[in-house]
Every structure is written in structure tokens, then in C-alpha cells.
Amino acid sequence: MERRRSQRYLLIPLLFFLLARCAPAGPPAPGTSISITNVGSDTMVNLALAWAEAYNDLHPEVSISVTGGGSGTGIAALINGSTHIANASREMMEEEISEARARGIEPIAHVVALDAIAVVVNPHNPVDGLSIPQISDVYTGQIVNWRQLGGENRPIVLASRESNSGTYVYFLETVVRQNDPDSSALFSPDALLLPSSEIIGLEVATNPNAIGYDGLGYVTPEQKTLGVAVNLASPFVAPTIETVRDGTYPIARPLYMYTAGEPTGAIKEYLDWIVSEDGQRIVAELGFVPLSAS
Amino acid sequence: MPKKTRDLNWREFFIEQLIRVMGVSAIALVLLIFLFLVREGVPGLFEVPLSNLLGQRWYPTFGIYGFLPLILGSLLVTIGAIALSLPLGLAAAIFMREIAPNSVREVLKPSIEIIAGIPSVVIGFIGIQVVSPLVRQFSGAPTGLTALTGVLLLAYMALPTIISIAEDALDAIPDSYRHAAYALSATQWQTIWRVVLPAARPGIITAVMLGVGRAIGETMTVMMVTGNAARIPLGLDAFLRPVRTMTATIAAEMGEVARGSTHYHVLFVVGLALFVLTFVINLAAALSIFRERRGGGGRFLA
Numbered sequence: 039m040e041r042r043r044s045q046r047y048l049l050i051p052l053l054f055f056l057l058a059r060c061a062p063a064g065p066p067a068p069g070t071s072i073s074i075t076n077v078g079s080d081t082m083v084n085l086a087l088a089w090a091e092a093y094n095d096l097h098p099e100v101s102i103s104v105t106g107g108g109s110g111t112g113i114a115a116l117i118n119g120s121t122h123i124a125n126a127s128r129e130m131m132e133e134e135i136s137e138a139r140a141r142g143i144e145p146i147a148h149v150v151a152l153d154a155i156a157v158v159v160n161p162h163n164p165v166d167g168l169s170i171p172q173i174s175d176v177y178t179g180q181i182v183n184w185r186q187l188g189g190e191n192r193p194i195v196l197a198s199r200e201s202n203s204g205t206y207v208y209f210l211e212t213v214v215r216q217n218d219p220d221s222s223a224l225f226s227p228d229a230l231l232l233p234s235s236e237i238i239g240l241e242v243a244t245n246p247n248a249i250g251y252d253g254l255g256y257v258t259p260e261q262k263t264l265g266v267a268v269n270l271a272s273p274f275v276a277p278t279i280e281t282v283r284d285g286t287y288p289i290a291r292p293l294y295m296y297t298a299g300e301p302t303g304a305i306k307e308y309l310d311w312i313v314s315e316d317g318q319r320i321v322a323e324l325g326f327v328p329l330s331a332s
Numbered sequence: 333m334p335k336k337t338r339d340l341n342w343r344e345f346f347i348e349q350l351i352r353v354m355g356v357s358a359i360a361l362v363l364l365i366f367l368f369l370v371r372e373g374v375p376g377l378f379e380v381p382l383s384n385l386l387g388q389r390w391y392p393t394f395g396i397y398g399f400l401p402l403i404l405g406s407l408l409v410t411i412g413a414i415a416l417s418l419p420l421g422l423a424a425a426i427f428m429r430e431i432a433p434n435s436v437r438e439v440l441k442p443s444i445e446i447i448a449g450i451p452s453v454v455i456g457f458i459g460i461q462v463v464s465p466l467v468r469q470f471s472g473a474p475t476g477l478t479a480l481t482g483v484l485l486l487a488y489m490a491l492p493t494i495i496s497i498a499e500d501a502l503d504a505i506p507d508s509y510r511h512a513a514y515a516l517s518a519t520q521w522q523t524i525w526r527v528v529l530p531a532a533r534p535g536i537i538t539a540v541m542l543g544v545g546r547a548i549g550e551t552m553t554v555m556m557v558t559g560n561a562a563r564i565p566l567g568l569d570a571f572l573r574p575v576r577t578m579t580a581t582i583a584a585e586m587g588e589v590a591r592g593s594t595h596y597h598v599l600f601v602v603g604l605a606l607f608v609l610t611f612v613i614n615l616a617a618a619l620s621i622f623r624e625r626r627g628g629g630g631r632f633l634a
Contacts, residue, residue, distance in 0.1 A: 193474040200560070200584045201393045224391055227401075230477055230559040230574055233584055237460065237556065244465050247474045 072304045074102045078112020078125030081204045081253065082293050085151065086125055088320050089312055096311075100304055109204060116296055117141060122305050124296040127153065127204050143298040150312050152327035154254040154277040154290040155209055158239075158261040160246040165189040167265030167274030170213055170288060176249060177214050179226030184247070196229035197238045197250035209251050212289055251289075254282075255325015282327040293326070366607060373604045376597030385601065390562035390576065392585060397598045401562045403605060405479070405575035406548055408565045409558065412483035413490055413547040418540055420487070421494030425539075428495070429502040430524050441499065448492035456556030459485045464557055473572040477559035480571040485553050490543035497542055501535020502528060534621040541617040548579075548610060555580035578606045 076086055083106040090102035112124035117138045130138075130145055138145045157173060159165060165187055168176070175181040177196055184192045199206045215221035232238050235256040242250045243260035250261075254277050257263055265274025268288050281287040301309055311317050318328035377385070380397050387398025424444070428437050463484055464476030471480065505528050513523040529536070559574025562581075582599050589596045 195475040201391070207393070224394065227389060227563045228561050228574070230475065230561050231576070231584070232477075232560065233555055240460055241475070241477060245468060245475055 072100045074100065074123065074305055074308060075105075075121045076102055076123045076125060076295075077105045077107060077115045077121040078123075079109040079127040079204060079293070080106040081127045081153065082125040082151075085293070085321065085324050085326060088324060089317060092316075092320055093308060093311060097307075100308065102308070113145075113296065116145060116298055117143060119143070119298070122297065123309075126294045126296060127208065127291060129294065130296065138298075145296045145298060146300055148295045148297065148301075148309055148313070149292045149329065150295045150309075151293045151318070151321040151329065152282050152290060153293050154282045154287055154327055155205060155212075155251050156254045156257045156277050157264045157266055157289070158242050158250050158252065158257055159264060160242055160244075160248060161260065161262045162246045163189060163262060165264065167267060169267040169270050169272070170216055171269060173266070174214050174216055174223065177209075177225055177229065178223050179228060190246075192247045194249060195241075195245060195247040196226060197241050197248050198225055198229045198231055199235070199238065199252070200231050200233055205251070205253060208291060209289070212291075213251075253325065254327065257325075279322075279327050283330050290327070369600055369604045369607055373597060373600035376594065376599075376601040379594045380598060385598070388564050390581070392589075392595045392598065395594070397595075399578070399581075399598075399602050399605070401564050402576055402578045402581050402602060403609070404565050405558070405562075406577040406579065406606070406609070408479055408570060408575055409482045409486060409554060409577055410544060410548040412479065412571060413486035414540060414544055416483060416487035417490045417494055417543060421491050421539070421543070422498055422536065424491075424495045425498035425502060426524055426529075429499050430520070430528065441496070444492050444495050446492075447488070448496075450489075452489065452550060452552040453556075455485055455489060456553040459553060459557035467572075471572050473569075475559060475574065477557055477574055478572050479558055479565060479575040482554045482558040482575070482577075483571065485557060486547040486550055489550060489553065490546045493546050494539045494543040497539035498532070498536050501532040501539065504535065505531045537617050537621055541614055544613055545610060548606070548613075551579040551583045555583055560584065578602050582606075 076090065078086075083104060086104045090104050094101060109124075109126040109128050112121065112126055113130055113134050115121040116124035117134065118141075124145075129147065135145060157168065163184065165184060168187060172181065172187060176187070176194055177198070179196075181187065182194055184190050184194055198209075210223075210225065211217065214225065215223050230241065232241065235252050238250045238252050239256060239258050239261055242248045243258065263277060265276045266288055267274045275281050275287045277287045277290070282290045295309065295312070297305060297309070300306075313329060321328040376397075380395075384395075384397055386400055387396065388400055389396050389398045390401055424440075428440050432440065459481055460477075464478075464481050466476070467473065467478060467481045467484070468476035471478075473480075509527050509531060510523055513527045518526070554577050558577065558580065560576045560580055561574040562576040563573065565573065565575045582603055585595070586599055589599060
């Protein structure tokens, strides 16, 4: 009985959302249970779930529903008022912000964690560091042998995520295209598009020819992380919590949660908890980089 | 008495209709699936120019939808798998039905059929962990995630189907054929090769077709072991290079694609191509069996 009743309370706000999708998400009505919806980035979906579960343990009256779908999906949901919080592994674009303003929503960005993309090779590979232009040439297929990078005479096998992955797009824009918006460089057609981080890890761990990239949290001890330099003249920087925080590691990005207007009530409490020490501990457990302790 | 017969008639009628409905619905379902694919795929044909669709590069995130490499990838892996599993499977079936003693056969058949029950994700996992490093070491290819790895695993997965159906086909040949051959002082090999196998040909073709269906439709295993690089798999080393199949493409991309977008429609075009491809293969097989029945059947009677 008890259980069923609480489920019904969950359903009511949900129904409101379905009926009034264009209304901006207001503060949740006072009641025995509060529900917060949280849609967006697939990179962040595990992190958001872990936060939601831990927070629900602390505050059983708050239930948070987390859905993936990609950063764009989350931002679109925020703009049309169907979610309280949008997860995004990128900043909102100009067009998205003006669209939100046209609907009377002022999107507020909250940086909730940092994410570094590690470039990994087999532990037997003697190469220790690469510059971004070199990595770009490798992934576009212009450099095809490790010898050209000071390594052994071996062909280079490119391991990449599938094209729908946010990490793929981020790596393409930041590394392959070197942040040049006019660049139309693409991954070499020979690049292996692997369906999961685990399979990238396996290929890199077992194949001395392979190079791969993935979120720092997915790097296992059987893979060697390369130092990355901005250009040939600058020093190699290994991805660590410190280098990501001080911005010296070049392939790192903040992860955002967007709200419509300044958050209030339960949503504000939830976001405050996320950036608190407890919330940031979960960030580290999942292999992302926590925000510097404030 | 008459009441009972009426009851029986009723039941008879009911069962007959039930079977009819099931038979018709099997065909209707295939038709509905086809219509669904057409409905979701046809917008893609209008949104994307044909020259783009028939191109050689597949970068769906950037509006480049050439799915020729995917078709060739599926064909390469399937043809390779059947070329490997047909001789093996047929030999195993002949051994089991014609040569092995009954006791061996009773152990072999169920154990081979167990292979069919291994989930494809498990086979894919074995492929990554065991087969792919072996392929890389023995072939000298840069990576073990190649078409060949897919071929080996798919051949293994198609084997139980081919063996089981081919064995049934051999089993269906009356012993009188064999006795007649022996009576003409044919050896066991001559009997198998010249009498039993030709007589069982339609059944063996069915076995191959089902094996082809298993191989071309397999998704999880190929997605895990073939590397999924959408390159045109032509040239001598095609088997030692990665390929991307149609099934793996649909599986990898459908989950993330926005409903109703061009990419979504194009994925249905790929599905449609896969459907048409399997349909044509099956049709060709059915026609060859049909011809066999009309032309070849008389040979034994004459």
C-alpha cells in the first residue's frame, strides 16, 4: 500500500510534465515526494545515476530520474521545459541560448565535474608522448607507422569510439580538427570503430600496434597513457587530476548541468550537494576529475 | 453419438482455422516488416541523393552515407563463413549419418546442437580474447579485429545449423537407395557421393541457406570482432583488414540516432538492403530446389 501510494505521487508530476511540456519547469510542488528530472549527455549518464542514487539514499523524499540521449537532447529538453536539469558535456551553443531566451528561459551553467580524454597505447610501445598535431595526423591516416613518431617499425592501428559517442565528437573537434572550426578533417576510414570503452581497452592492451582514446576513468593498468603536448615545442603533460584542474592537460573539458534560471528549492540543494565534498567523491570513484576543493 | 461427432467437427474446424491463421500470419508478418522498413526507409532515399548513398565512405555524423562498404562487408564475411562451414558441416553430417555407429551419432548430434545455443555475445567475447590475438599473431595483420576473425566465428556459429539440417536431409533418404547402390557393388564412398548426396541436395541447399541467414544476420559477434571500419573490402588482403557490416552499423547507431532524422531513415535503408539481400538469396535457393524437384526427381524413377 505504502509503496503504491508513493508511486502515484511520482506519477502526478510526471503527468504534469507530459501535459505541459512547453511550460518552463517551475519549483516542484510541496508534497511528500519531490521528483527532479535530469536528461542529457551519455558521457555523464553513469555519473548522474550515481549521484541520483546516493542523493536518494540521503534524501528519500527526493527522487531523481536520469536519462541519457546526448547533450543536445538534454539541452533541447531544458529549452522546451520538459526537464529540470540538462546534462551537457559541452557548453550550450549561441543558437541554443538565444532559442532558450526566446522562450523566456535563462539557462544557467553549473560546472559539476571535469573529464579528461586519455590517449592510450600498449605498454610495450616505447612512445611516451605525442603532440596534438601528431595525434591529428595519426587519426586522419597521414602517419601510418610508429617509426614516424620515434617508435618501432610497426603499423599504427587506430581505435576509436563509435561515431554517435560524445567522446568521438569531442576528440574529433579538439584533437583531429585541432579546434579549427573551418577544418573538415575526418577520422581515417581505416579507424576501428569499437562499440565500447572496454573493447578499446582490450585492443590497446593486447595489440602493440594500437592507439586509442577514452575517458580517463576507463583507462586500466594494462594500457599506457601518453603524455600530450599542445604542439611540438611544448612539453608533454600526463593526464592527472592536477594537470586537468590547472588546465595544462590539453584534452580536458568541464561537464555541465544546466538549469532554467537560478535553481531554487530541491534542485538548488541537489546541485549544491553535487559540488560538495560528498558529491565530488563520487566523481573521483567513477574516474572523472573532481572540481578543486573549495 | 451425433452430439459427439458435432463436437469433433467443431474442434476439427477450430484447429484447422487456427493453423490457417498461424500460417497466414507468418507470411503477413514478413510482409508487415517489409512495409515498415519501406515506410521508415523511403524518406531517406529522398533526403539523400543516390550518389551519396552509393558512395564509398560512411560518416553518418557528417551526412556522408555511402553504404557500399557495409554491403560488401556483410557479403565478404558471410561468403567467407559459408565457404568455411559448408565443407566442414557437410563432412560432419555425412560422418554422423553414413559412417559413425549409432551410439556415436547419438552423442554427437545433441552436443553439436548445443553450440547453437551459445549466446552470440559470449562467442564475441571469446573472439576478442582468444581468436583475435591468434589471428594477429599468425597472419601478421596489424590488428586482430579483422574480417577473418568474423569469418571464423560466424563459421562456427553457422556449423550447428548446417550440420543438423544436412544430417536430417541425409536421414530422409530411404535406405533402399543405399541398398540398391551396394547391390550394384558401389563402395561406401561411391554410394555417398553419387547416390545419397545428390538425392539429399534440396535439403543440403536448405541447410546452406539457413547457415547464410545465420551468418548475414548475426550482429553482436561481428560488431565485437570485425573492427567496424567502413572501408571498401576489396583487394587480396581484404580478409586481414577490418570491415563494417550492415547489421553492426544498424545496431551501433540506431540507439543514439534522433527519431525521424536523415540518419535514422538511412539506417532503415540499410535494413531494407539487408532484407532484400537475404530475400534474394533465399529466393535463389528456393528456385534451385524447385528446379531440382521437377527435373531431377525423374532421374531416379527412370
